[in-house]
Amino acid sequence: MSDAAARVADATGNWVDTRAPQWSRPYLRLSRLDRPIGSWLLLIPCWWSAALAAGVANNIGRLPLVMALFFVGAFAMRGAGCTWNDITDRDLDARVERTRSRPIPAGQVSVPQALFFLVVQAVAGLAVLLQFNRFAIMTGIASLVIVAVYPFMKRITWWPQIVLGLAFSWGALMGFAVTLGRIDGPAIALYAGSIAWVIGYDTIYAHQDAEDDALIGVKSTARLFGARTQSALMVFYGLAVTLIGVALVLAGAGFLAWTGLAAFAAHLVWQIRRLQIGDPALCLRIFKSNRDAGLLLFAGLLADAVMRAS
Template structure:
């Protein structure tokens, strides 16, 4: 008997009745699933570092103001490059995805899309990202091109290191650097603190995400911080989150942020603290909900910076 996912082509770990499955034409659905358009929240985890970097740069030079057009461009670029990264990841991980219950319904292992078709779709998305990138200054363009190295190596890291979450953090938070340089033309300490804080944040939230697959990962030999940390997962996630807050607050203070920013950061601390306090590592659904809450962390941090800029 076919499962609902197999009958409709839907992916097992996507929300039932998501917009892609409900409204997209049939020919587009497999490609949308490759690009994870059926799961928009993780896209925002790639986008928000661009957003809070733009806000931090605006605080560093308040007379310039916040660049809303750059924010729109970075959102379009995030959609394209997150989709390209996921497509590349699925091409590389087909053999693993076929062995894991949560991922075997993805388009390539389920036969909805061939690897060749996926590769062509990957190139198309990368070209969209390139067009967006070329709207910025030379430093930002060079940084954007350099990020492709991280995108290329990330899918292989789960095979060779217990710290693939670190490499995801390096790639996913690159927007903190390009967002800053798009406004300033060069890197500076606040942007670097923002970036390192984002890396630690990603290690924390992706460890939570990896708790869903810990048994399957052990069977197929995939490494992760969730497996490495074991029973200490909650404690170590808490430490990574705490270090994130320290670095982000320091970055804000270095550009002159004051009490409105610090008050706004209480919401960031509250969301991160709730995740740790209520995390049940052995319950996959619990981990997924706490992982998804990190979209609100990025939004809250950006809002805290903008609040200070306004007040």
């Protein structure tokens, strides 16, 4: 198979395609480094939590280091999670137009090679985790159960996005575990709000594959909601903003944090108004825009933490 044919449909023209050594490209695609949006979406709740916890502690001294470690850990663990997902979904991926060119179904990487690469990435993630306190280490390890079961959920429930939300929002707990050595009300509310956000944006993402999913019997909230998707997004995005607002109240956050939340909410409203579920390319663009939405909130939380620490 040519390298051009091996590119996944929604991941062309990136640095992996143009600059990475030829031998490394299947592995970089396996870890989704050709599509880093997922790593950003895993990272952002970590950064939210770290900034909000630093504000609670009135101390930002360790925040830059914590953010850097979360950055490395998010990319490593998202790569490991995607590799595991591709191993378990290899037969399904071969039957879906958008995913049939992924490295395993395309025959570029064998399952044993993928398993070895999975271990390498997991070790890198563990190395990051070991830089934190014991409570944070145990909290991070606990997330692996959710990561392990997620790929199987689309076979048994219409709500696999909930399980993805549990996994991708785990960082909302980690910032408090690392900074304060505990998980309390603000962390739990932030976690719940992030889960609602993930359900919303992954429903948008799943609309790209809704037709293929129906043919092969894969379940998702995109198929469940169908034409009611925008109404469902109003509910889940509304919950996200409300629950994150509860977290800000419990954490005693100031007006800068609320400004960030207002910008985040405005972006979510824009997504709902713009969405057309029958346009896969638009669904992908709107899904990717959630990085910007999350960073708007983070900017407000970071500014608030700096102000409270000064």
